[in-house]
Amino acid sequence: MTTIDPTSNGSAISDPLSVPPFAVISGGQVSGVLRGQEKEIVELVEATYRLHGAGDSVNPPSYFLRFPDRPSSRIIALPASIGGDVGVDGLKWVSSFPENVAAGIPRASAVLILNDHDTGYPFACLEASIISAARTAGSAALAADWLSRGRPRPTRVGFVGVGLIARYIHTFLAETGWSFDEIGVHDLSAGSANGFRGYLEQSGTAGRITVHDGAEELIRSSDLVVFATVAAQPHVHDVSWLAHNPVVLHVSLRDLAPQILLASTNVVDDVDHCLKANTSPHLAEQLTGNRDFLLGTLDEVMAGRVSVPAGRPVIFSPFGLGVLDLAVGKYVYDKVVASGGLHVIDDFFHELRRHG
Ligand SMILES: NC(=O)c1ccc[n+]([C@@H]2O[C@H](COP(=O)([O-])OP(=O)(O)OC[C@H]3O[C@@H](n4cnc5c(N)ncnc54)[C@H](O)[C@@H]3O)[C@@H](O)[C@H]2O)c1
16 A cells, blocks of 8 residues: 655655455345446446556456366356556456256356455455346446447347346346336246246336247347357357347357358457457357457447447447456445445464564
8 A cells, every 4th residue: 555645745655565354245245235336337347448448457368167077167267457446456266057057056156356456465255246247237238328329229128048147137227227118038948038027027127028939039129139148159140130230238158150240240348358268259250260340349439439330230249357347346345344344354364474
């Protein structure tokens, strides 16, 4: 931590370094902080994308841990460092075990570690499945807003794949001013579709809810399409399904055949991140041998450095950046500290004298 000595000419002096206390923040505390803060989170995501775009972050590639005996599962490490007012380093460690869902427990589970800027010491471990869902939904709502400018604002939304992420995205859209006349729902699992319909009904939406048997009818009848499936490879191939030029939030990244991307305007969160791990943009790059099909990043759209043409579908494929988890995690941490509810683990760092 750096302070200004009031007796000097404004020169900076440094406090002696000290080991920070280590705290654990539960999912209940995270949820308590984030509920009702959707607008603030979207603004925080926007500010973080701008910071990342300006180069005031370090966000190396995510590391995918996969298992020969459990091919559908993975655990991903997302290390990152963020500058600006946030000034924190850290790591999200997030598991995806799709078979959990059949057993009645969520697919994803995660922790976020925050590291102190000056000493490197980890100072907090936060439950992060909610942080992850919130930053993903915040990014989707931000993209829906920016990418639908210059075309009629969508009033018909369709969700393909309706688990936890779809629920968060709907909540973030609703809480940031979107209202829909029509809400389409499609999921391979009737149980998921019914559960999501139940959530929508309880949310008090005025929109007419239709559960579709397939993706085609849903896509054709929606101006805003959200993909939040766990599809490992493309299952939407027919370019004509998007002939009405919808805005597509391709959050699950692997639903669309490369031909669909090549016939659309493509926006990503970070080019190098997104063109990896057999995402649809990665498949499009492999097919064409170049990146010409990309318009740019959402940050470039927001800064006005690129503009989204009307008259084509526009697809947002966000890889999901560790800097977003850090920004939202630090926001939660600061709120918990301010509320006096921080649970510190006494004696967590114990071996602190170098020679005993
Ligand atoms: N890009 C990002 O930043 C980001 C962040 C978080 C999650 N995600 C992705 O979002 C997706 C959804 O996450 P979740 O936690 O809601 O998962 P979930 O398992 O709770 O729900 C996924 C749903 O998709 C359905 N589904 C699978 N294949 C389908 C298909 N071909 N057509 C229709 N429905 C299909 C499943 O039946 C299930 O109900 C995952 O792929 C996850 O990796 C992306």
